[in-house]
Amino acid sequence: MPNAFLWERRENETSKAFAAFIAYRDQEPLTRSIPQAAKDSGRKPQQFTRWSIKHDWVERAGAYDDFIDDHRRSKNLDIIDEMADRQAEAAMEMQNIAIESLKRIAEDMEVNPTLRLKEGNIMHYLTQGATLERVARGEPTAISETTTGPIEVLWKGPSLAGDDAPDAPGPVGSNPD
Secondary structure, eight states, X not given: OOOSSTTSOXXXXXXXXXXXXXXXXXXXXXXXXXXXXXXXXXXXXXXXXXXXXXXXXXXXXHHHHHHHHHHHHHHHHHHHHHHHHHHHHHHHHHHHHHHHHHHHHHHHHHHOTTOOOOHHHHHXXXXXXXXXXXXXXXXXXXXXXXXXXXXXXXXXXXXXXXXXXXXXXXXXXXXXX
């Protein structure tokens, strides 16, 4: 009966040959070598070389490496998904805390208008919570656009530079003179 996996013991492979393959297979892939496997097993490299050729060690070890890599990546993706869900939940809770605090402060201000709103901490919770939720859900935290040439910025608020400043500056980086 054929083996389900290439790296399992073959029907015509002795237990000694398979043990030697395991010594070879379980080395770090980048430094894997027959001489090192033989040395670690207290055997002669010539016998390991014969077994390696006869039983396709390089191909089998490579298949095992691929299997281990697939397993680790799959497991890591599950962990990343769990982390993103946990972080999104925490971010939403941060936002809920900020929103509830804002509601309570608004209610308190209706009763006592002299209370001052300390929006710094509340806004920090709200913006950080929103940012963390976007990150946890794999969404961008900022919208940016790459463009060439000048960018036109229009200011519709009061003049910031005094009466002689233009109401709407031209493109950024352009020289009005």
